[in-house]
Amino acid sequence: MSLRVIFLGPPGAGKGTQAEELAREWGVPHVATGDMLREAARRRTPLGLEAKRFMDTGVLVPDEVVIGLVGERLAEPDASRGAVLDGFPRTVAQAEALDRLLRERGTALDRVVFFDVSRGELLRRLTGRRVCRGCGATYHVVSAPPRVAGVCDRCQGALEQRVDDGEAAVATRLDVYATQTTPLLDYYRTRSVLSEIRGEGTVEDVAAAIRSAVGHGVAS
Numbered sequence: 001m002s003l004r005v006i007f008l009g010p011p012g013a014g015k016g017t018q019a020e021e022l023a024r025e026w027g028v029p030h031v032a033t034g035d036m037l038r039e040a041a042r043r044r045t046p047l048g049l050e051a052k053r054f055m056d057t058g059v060l061v062p063d064e065v066v067i068g069l070v071g072e073r074l075a076e077p078d079a080s081r082g083a084v085l086d087g088f089p090r091t092v093a094q095a096e097a098l099d100r101l102l103r104e105r106g107t108a109l110d111r112v113v114f115f116d117v118s119r120g121e122l123l124r125r126l127t128g129r130r131v132c133r134g135c136g137a138t139y140h141v142v143s144a145p146p147r148v149a150g151v152c153d154r155c156q157g158a159l160e161q162r163v164d165d166g167e168a169a170v171a172t173r174l175d176v177y178a179t180q181t182t183p184l185l186d187y188y189r190t191r192s193v194l195s196e197i198r199g200e201g202t203v204e205d206v207a208a209a210i211r212s213a214v215g216h217g218v219a220s
Ligand code: AP5
Pocket: 009, 010, 011, 012, 013, 014, 015, 016, 017, 018, 033, 034, 035, 037, 054, 055, 056, 058, 059, 060, 061, 062, 063, 066, 086, 087, 088, 089, 090, 094, 125, 126, 128, 129, 130, 138, 139, 140, 141, 143, 144, 164, 173, 199, 200, 201, 202, 203, 204, 206
């Protein structure tokens, strides 16, 4: 059994929150380009430092950089049975590159899940998000607070705001999403792999909607 799924949606839609849980449930890796790029920046690799200049202001990292990164990641043994892709692809060029990559390996996408969330809720989620400096765990000051304010439940690390969750970068990210990523909805709709789910409601409500869109992970 294998499962290749894309979680598509605007900044703050809940892609990472859902992907972390569901990838574990389905036994495939959670491949999040944003997390991979932030980790590279934290380790101060040349790629990470270059990417950080784009990420901090909210614009996209160049296609060839992320396409290379995802190509390498999907070639690792744990991705042989699939992956949950979170935050990739987000341009038509990236979607075409992914199609080529999967075709070369004789595989294909099972489903693209689009998270539909209103702008007001996105802003509420982004401004209240806190992430752990140590392990990267994600919280929300209102809807998913840690047991002790400012401290990670898992590793006791300090919680901080993402640099790109500031007002100016959020505005840029929403614009970039609207112009560069929304064309993917038609791209996948015409290929009959798109499922649109309601991304509002509790984390468990949203997970249930995704499971039913993906067929509980019991795909090909
Ligand atoms: P990336 O890290 O992918 O950011 P994003 O797409 O903007 O999405 P977010 O991570 O902000 O949101 P999310 O949907 O994961 O929401 P989350 O689960 O955290 O990318 C960052 C940057 O990296 C980009 O701007 C770009 O520069 C670069 N990059 C990455 N990929 C790239 C690519 N392919 N090409 C080019 N550049 C790329 O949830 C948000 C908050 O809401 C949390 O606080 C959470 O607790 C809360 N929450 C979640 N679900 C619920 C719920 N159901 N109810 C209430 N609160 C909820």
